[in-house]
Amino acid sequence: MDKPNHTIYLDYAATTPADPAVVEAMLPYLGLGGCFANPASISHAAGRSAREAVESARGHIAALVGAQPEEIVFTSGATESDNLALQGVMHCCHGGTGHLITERCEHKAILDTADALEHEGHRVTFLAPEPDGRILPEKLAEAIDEDTRLVSIMLVNNEIGVIQDIAALGEICRKRGVLFHVDAAQGAGKVPIDLSRLAVDLMSFSGHKLYGPKGIGALYVRKSPDVRLDACMHGGGHERGFRSGTLATHQIVGMGTAFAIARERFDIDRAHCAKLTAQLRDGLLELGGVEVNGPDDAHRAGHIINLAFANVVADTLLYFLTDVAVSTGSACSSSSRAPSYVLKAIGLSDERARSSLRLSVGRFTTGEEIRYAVKHIGEAVERLRAIAPRAQTV
Amino acid sequence: MNPGEPVLGELARDHLLHPRNTGGWPGEVTDLPRASGEAGSATSGAFVRFRMALDSGRIVAVRYEVLGGPSLLAAASWLSEHLTGKPAAAESVPAGLEMARTLELERAEHGMGLLVENAALDALKASGEARILSHEA
Numbered sequence: 295m296d297k298p299n300h301t302i303y304l305d306y307a308a309t310t311p312a313d314p315a316v317v318e319a320m321l322p323y324l325g326l327g328g329c330f331a332n333p334a335s336i337s338h339a340a341g342r343s344a345r346e347a348v349e350s351a352r353g354h355i356a357a358l359v360g361a362q363p364e365e366i367v368f369t370s371g372a373t374e375s376d377n378l379a380l381q382g383v384m385h386c387c388h389g390g391t392g393h394l395i396t397e398r399c400e401h402k403a404i405l406d407t408a409d410a411l412e413h414e415g416h417r418v419t420f421l422a423p424e425p426d427g428r429i430l431p432e433k434l435a436e437a438i439d440e441d442t443r444l445v446s447i448m449l450v451n452n453e454i455g456v457i458q459d460i461a462a463l464g465e466i467c468r469k470r471g472v473l474f475h476v477d478a479a480q481g482a483g484k485v486p487i488d489l490s491r492l493a494v495d496l497m498s499f500s501g502h503k504l505y506g507p508k509g510i511g512a513l514y515v516r517k518s519p520d521v522r523l524d525a526c527m528h529g530g531g532h533e534r535g536f537r538s539g540t541l542a543t544h545q546i547v548g549m550g551t552a553f554a555i556a557r558e559r560f561d562i563d564r565a566h567c568a569k570l571t572a573q574l575r576d577g578l579l580e581l582g583g584v585e586v587n588g589p590d591d592a593h594r595a596g597h598i599i600n601l602a603f604a605n606v607v608a609d610t611l612l613y614f615l616t617d618v619a620v621s622t623g624s625a626c627s628s629s630s631r632a633p634s635y636v637l638k639a640i641g642l643s644d645e646r647a648r649s650s651l652r653l654s655v656g657r658f659t660t661g662e663e664i665r666y667a668v669k670h671i672g673e674a675v676e677r678l679r680a681i682a683p684r685a686q687t688v
Numbered sequence: 689m690n691p692g693e694p695v696l697g698e699l700a701r702d703h704l705l706h707p708r709n710t711g712g713w714p715g716e717v718t719d720l721p722r723a724s725g726e727a728g729s730a731t732s733g734a735f736v737r738f739r740m741a742l743d744s745g746r747i748v749a750v751r752y753e754v755l756g757g758p759s760l761l762a763a764a765s766w767l768s769e770h771l772t773g774k775p776a777a778a779e780s781v782p783a784g785l786e787m788a789r790t791l792e793l794e795r796a797e798h799g800m801g802l803l804v805e806n807a808a809l810d811a812l813k814a815s816g817e818a819r820i821l822s823h824e825a
Contacts, residue, residue: 605755607733607755610756610757613701614705645731645733681754681761683753684753
């Protein structure tokens with residue numbers, strides 16, 4: 295198999311390339327002669343055209359997830375959406391401090407925001423996941439108390455791909471009168487979402503995880519029953535007063551186009567990713583000493599697979615993967631080589647967590663690329679195992 | 689490159705990607721006495737074991753086993769090359785900090801130099817050849 299003339303990108307969970315149709319859709323909203331006007335400037339036709347483009351995009355995003363367009367609030371990305379959801383609810387109206395429930399495998403956008411709220415005096419419970427990464431509904435039910443204001447659980451984990459039972463978790467929250475936020479940055483367009491049927495009050499989205507541009511995201515804020523939250527950014531009262539600031543028309547158009555394409559291609563993309571991930575997993579399992587971390591196929595988003603390679607430190611392996619872009623999925627400390635907190639949270643040993651790679655595929659990944667990646671990764675693993683201590687196992 | 693991943697200098701990168709003294713022993717040392725020493729642990733994410741073939745008070749060949757990050761692998765390879773042909777004495781082993789500086793390891797990775805130093809000294813002690821360790825303190 296020949297070496298490809300490009301890096302094989304297997305890090306779609308980190309970010310995706312913008313779909314060419316997205317790039318094309320964005321361009322008319324940037325320059326002179328295009329629709330560059332401020333969408334808030336409805337006193338002239340150019341502004342109204344920009345406003346129409348924004349509202350069209352809002353509609354596309356809402357359509358993918360079964361929401362109403364007016365429930366979509368544009369932000370700068372999922373991190374801001376998460377901040378707005380958590381801070382917005384915990385700071386809102388009630389006065390004093392309250393109780394927030396989340397889980398240990400959440401993205402840092404949630405965990406760090408929860409830490410900040412804890413420092414303000416709020417109480418935070420971090421639920422422990424099961425070995426496959428799932429949060430049991432009964433564990434959530436036990437954790438809710440009279441002070442609980444908000445529960446935040448991600449839809450799809452960015453490292454191990456586990457899909458949470460959002461429907462069941464949401465029902466518990468609804469019955470107990472607690473707001474429910476879901477970070478769907480990794481799940482939108484990858485697993486079905488129908489907010490008209492789910493007991494979800496707030497949901498975060500990202501543009502760049504779904505073939506849209508970076509720097510744009512959205513927060514779904516339920517209108518019925520109405521969700522109240524404090525704004526984090528002030529200055530003009532844009533976006534129902536939740537998020538002030540001039541709307542980035544070109545970014546919004548890009549995200550809207552990306553979500554529209556994702557809706558059209560949902561089944562195709564899903565099947566494509568699941569097939570390639572299986573090909574990747576099966577090929578690498580043939581090396582021996584390779585194990586899948588986290589959930590089984592039935593509870594995992596099809597585009598992510600996390601694998602442990604016995605007798606290999608993944609940070610070192612990355613240096614040998616010159617033709618393939620993957621990640622360890624961990625925020626390593628160079629001195630301590632701290633293993634992934636997600637893998638640790640599901641009960642893996644430090645050794646196994648350090649030996650793990652996250653591989654994620656996408657719309658533009660090909661079977662030929664997977665075949666080459668299996669060969670390339672396999673050769674690198676064998677090189678490192680050749681100098682690894684004997685009789686070591688993960 | 690992942691967040692926190694060490695930035696390697698040219699020499700360290702060369703040793704990492706082209707590790708020296710790997711594979712089986714060369715034929716001419718097959719029957720020579722050997723010494724082995726190790727440091728670190730696999731559970732802590734950094735382990736190295738040096739094996740040395742000795743002849744007439746000299747280290748004639750070195751092999752090593754490593755489980756660890758890029759800096760550790762680079763340091764083990766560099767030290768294996770450095771020790772080959774040297775007297776089988778503690779003085780032949782450079783101080784870990786000196787190795788770390790030679791390899792331009794980041795400050796947070798200097799411990800990897802100390803680890804390979806300890807493993808090499810452990811091997812020399814095992815050989816009964818170690819003398820006063822001038823830089824052990």
